[in-house]
Amino acid sequence: MMEAAIAPSASLEPPLQSATLVRRLVAEGLGTALLLAIVIGSGIMGERLAGGNVAIALLGNTLATGAGLVMLITVFGPLSGAHFNPAVTLLFTLRREIPLATASAYILVQIAGAVLGVWAAHLMFAEPIWQVSTKLRDGPAQAFSEAVATFGLIVAILGSIRFRPEATPMIVGLYITSAYWFTASTSFANPAVTIARSLSDTFAGIAPSSAPAFILAQLAGAAAGAGLCGWLFQPERAR
Numbered sequence: 493m494m495e496a497a498i499a500p501s502a503s504l505e506p507p508l509q510s511a512t513l514v515r516r517l518v519a520e521g522l523g524t525a526l527l528l529a530i531v532i533g534s535g536i537m538g539e540r541l542a543g544g545n546v547a548i549a550l551l552g553n554t555l556a557t558g559a560g561l562v563m564l565i566t567v568f569g570p571l572s573g574a575h576f577n578p579a580v581t582l583l584f585t586l587r588r589e590i591p592l593a594t595a596s597a598y599i600l601v602q603i604a605g606a607v608l609g610v611w612a613a614h615l616m617f618a619e620p621i622w623q624v625s626t627k628l629r630d631g632p633a634q635a636f637s638e639a640v641a642t643f644g645l646i647v648a649i650l651g652s653i654r655f656r657p658e659a660t661p662m663i664v665g666l667y668i669t670s671a672y673w674f675t676a677s678t679s680f681a682n683p684a685v686t687i688a689r690s691l692s693d694t695f696a697g698i699a700p701s702s703a704p705a706f707i708l709a710q711l712a713g714a715a716a717g718a719g720l721c722g723w724l725f726q727p728e729r730a731r
Contacts, residue, residue, distance in 0.1 A: 511571045513594065519572035520598050521605035523564045527576050528609025528688050529616075530560035535696035536617045549695060550672065558669030565661035574661075577682040578602055579642055579714040580649065586718065599684075606688035614692065625690050625697030629677060635705045637677035639713035644671060645681045646717025654725040683707045 511519075531553070538552030565574040573590075575581045578599040585595040614621050648667040652660040671679035680686050680698070686707055690700045698706065 513597070516572040516594075517597055517601045519568040520575060521601035521608075523568040523572070523574055524576040524602045524605035524684060525609035525612065527557075527560060527564055528606045528685065529612045530609075531557050531685065531689070531696050532610050532613035532692050532694060533616055536613065536619065536694050539695040540617075550678065553696060554669055554672040557672070558665045560665075561668055562661045562665035565664055569661065572598075576602060576684070577645075578684050579682065579710050580646075582711075583646060583649075583714055583718050587722075602684040603687055606684040607691060610688045610692050614694075619694065623691060623693040623697075625693045625699050627693070627697045627702075628699045629702040629706070634677045634702070635709040637675040638680060638706045638709035639716070641671045641675045641677065641679035641681040642710040642713030643717040646714050647721060650717070650721040650725055654721075677706070680706055681710060681713075683710055686710070 534556030535549070535553045538549035538556075542549040542552070564576065568574040568576075573584070575584070575598060581590065581595050581598045581602070584590045585592055590598070611621050613619075614623065644667060645664070648663050649660065652663040656663070668679060668681070671681065680689065683706075686698060686703050689696055689698045690703045691697075
């Protein structure tokens with residue numbers, strides 16, 4: 493993201509000039525770790541308490557993830573931009589708002605943080621730390637769902653930054669909450685999340701064999717969203 497200072501209330505915009513690269517990377521890694529701890533932990537808790545009712549388990553997983561995102565983006569947004577998502581980082585790299593070297597570092601800590609977050613959730617619920625998911629999420633409908641989910645996420649991010657930057661945490665959290673339910677894939681919308689969830693054979697897991705199609709669809713959806721928003725949200729004078 494750009495190196496200029498931003499308003500303290502803005503999130504997913506350029507990070508504060510005073511934040512060093514190390515602080516930004518710690519914010520990205522910690523934020524992504526907490527996000528995955530929320531996703532996996534709430535999935536385990538929901539499944540254990542739902543008594544076999546998958547809808548109730550998914551509802552618990554959904555509400556925890558959406559609420560957690562609002563907090564994480566609000567807290568870490570002013571430091572790193574609160575991407576927590578390689579697709580979002582690549583978006584801002586293509587917009588020339590974050591250098592490629594910085595983006596590469598962001599993506600590495602996002603993936604590492606996501607895996608650590610999964611392991612933390614396993615420890616909290618006395619699960620084996622090392623797991624490989626057996627939950628298949630295959631088929632064109634699942635992949636298309638991920639493209640749609642990530643497309644919508646990019647629209648939510650760029651639209652809120654353009655028109656209501658102070659509302660970005662709430663908008664993103666609410667969008668992901670809704671996308672859990674209107675997409676067949678339950679809206680991973682994040683390559684780092686997809687990789688990490690393949691290492692959890694729990695409610696929120698995804699089999700490693702299903703992950704590549706998800707990631708490709710997420711990147712395609714992000715590219716489509718970026719292309720549309722680049723035109724749609726362009727100021728009239730620039731047009």
